[in-house]
Amino acid sequence: MLKRKTIFFAFGLLAMLCFVAACSNGEKGEGGEEGVSTYTFFNASSTGKDVNTAETKIGKMFEEETGVNFDIEHIVGDSNQKIGTMIASGEYPELLNAQNATNDVIDAGGFLPLNDLIEEHAPNLRKLYDPIWEKMKQEDGNIYILPSGVSNGYIKPPNIGQSAFFIRRDALKEQGYPQPKTIDEYFDIIEKYAKAHPTINGADTIPYTILQYDWHVGQLFDPPAFLSGEQEGIMVDNETLDVSVHHNQDITKNWLQKLNELNSKGLLDKESFTQNYDEYLAKISSGRVVGWFGPQWESAAALDTLEQDDDPYNDFMGFPIVFEEGIKDQYLNPESYVTSPGTGLTAGTDEEDQVKIIKFLDHIAKVDSQKLITWGIEGETYEVNEEGRFYRTEEQIEQVSNKEFADEFGFTALGWYWPIMSGTFDDGNSVDPEVQPEVAQLSYDEVDKEFLEAYNIEVFTDLFTEPDPAPWFPFWDAVIETGSEAQLYDQQSRDLIKQSYPDIILADPAKFDAQWNSFKQEFEKLPYKAYEQVIEDSVKKEASLME
């Protein structure tokens, strides 16, 4: 009997020991080598493989210089839930990017004020963030987070990364490279092509589809603004800085009317309002879709598949479509000064560690390091010509586009989400290699060139008008308080629109007006004025800080 008891006891003790050991493993501590500190950076803005920075080439170089490396952890699942748990427990990783929950972490006192730390220990960071230093300050005057992509001079991107009306290249080629300017011209091309090709690769052609799932609502919500020459999915008067939502305005009615017509002609994908994000991506990458609107990045995964297959004509080309001729398109993003989300040091970090981490960030902020995390190593991942212009050879372009290489080199782990510039370096080279004209033009293949020639342009964004400067851009980094009417509007309007727009669009054209009016009535009940006020205040404040 006694013997059995002892064994039980021993087992229990052993189990306890394992548990304790497992816990303490998770604690931060000295890395394998002496004098090297390992911290954790939790990134809720991005998914990906967890990695230690020192396992990458650039990260190793940084470790040698600063004695610091980071375990980068990414979000799995819902970020608000994960961050919510951190807030509730008060336990944070040393560095945190809290995505949408950034303000909640600040409210909860989870981020440390960085002003003094930077002024004292990080001259390079101070310099990097100088253009938005005042704007980064929260209401209490403290800076808690460091956003990525501090603008340093505007450079027009050669390829479309943001919103546009996209159309299958084959349709353009077949119809003699027309250049649609208005929404009617655009839908005409789609209609003609869909009639001529009822099936693509054996499956039914999908003339026009819309993604509307979870937070992916821009494809349905934003076109009225873009078609009217606005810079984002909300109306901002660039002179008076008045802000208004457009869901109850005539431009939205026009847009829905166009979709209603499209649907009555049988050209709108019936699954538009029920498909989820994965189904949408599968649809785009099947090559059966002729046209869609949206930001390029939202569909990037599918577009990459199309680009890599054998058929160069199933790729898409984007156009800046407007309601009527004479409206100036504003699809390209102006020089922007995003201040949230960003990466911040969290409460509970020792003072000694705070200094080490801020010095590491300061090291990244040096111009040489900035070139390292964007362009890489000279002679290895890029070259410099006599005039000091950076370029990449075709092999180098091939090499860096290989995901494994980018992972090993450190382009993936270090780069965006760390302190990083955007736009141009002081020597005139683009920060983002893909935006450098020398690189972009080299990466165009034969068919790309065929289209560039047909439209008589050098890069694909030449079809787009240069953006007007908008110091408030973007509007969506406005702080919307938890529990406020504006926050409630955000959710309620989304729910209402997700429910009503499909009814309006799929309605019998004779009933369109009735459906629209009943939606408008419902919408007028929502506290949209409160939302407009919050955005307007933020826009005005940001504009005044940038003067």
Added chain:
Amino acid sequence: MKTKANAVTSQAFPESQTGRVKSFIATCKSQKALLLMTVPFVIWVFVFKYLPVWGWTMAFQDFKPARSFSEQEWVGFKHFAFLFTDDRFLGVLRNTLAQSLINLVLGFVTAIGLAVLINELTNVKFKRVVQTISYLPHFLSWVVAAALISSLLSMDGIINELLIGLNIIDDKILWLGVGEYFWGILAASDIWKNVGWNTIIYLAAISMIDMEQYEAAKIDGASRLQRIKYITIPGMKPVIVVLLIMNMGYIIEAGFEAQYLLGNGQNIEYSENIDVFVINYGISMFNFSLATAAGIFKTVISLIFLIAANSFSKKMGQGGLY
């Protein structure tokens, strides 16, 4: 649960000593091993079921995680008022109850039916295969199941192809795009996923029935159907009643994943239930107070249903849970 077990065992020992207290102590002594075994579960129930009730205070505050309890701002019934005056909430409540009731009724009928059918199989191999296949979907996560279901029901999905092939419908139907179909789709998916699993407990109940009853019935000339009607089903009755009462307590829990994953703008009028509403307007807006208020409301409703079902079953002479 555990207290019930104790009650049962203490009844097994007849009162041989004078005085109830004495007998109670004696019973405790004689069953100290059993009592000891319940201790972890009592602790578990206390920690996970009773301590969190303290968190109900959140429903009456504008709760902010960073503040300590004394710093929280008390707002009375504000969140309940929001909940009950919101236009959507009535619809949400209707959806919850309807989805739940449909699932409950169909779930019971199909599970009991399948259990009886499986029990009547004589070929053991075939029986095992049927059982395994029918309960396998239970182990699929709803995320996977929802993806399967939405591709089955898509425009090019097999359901449309089949119905058109059989000339039942003329045009393809966007099943998930028609709100009115949602409850049916949900119930069907739920049955497909859980019916096999739910039969297990009924099969166990059937196996408890004395075989001699069947033999006697056979000799008396009862047909198969009569044996099912007069022996199998009455034999299962106590289990059915207990499960029914327990499930009544969950009537307001219509599930969350399926509605969340299969719901979309076009069927939201029928798909959104309390849990989805709480996620959208509570948790993901960091409005924990509203989520708690909804939780309290759910608990109250559950309690009412549970008590009602229990007393109803007692009146029907079936004996309740307590």
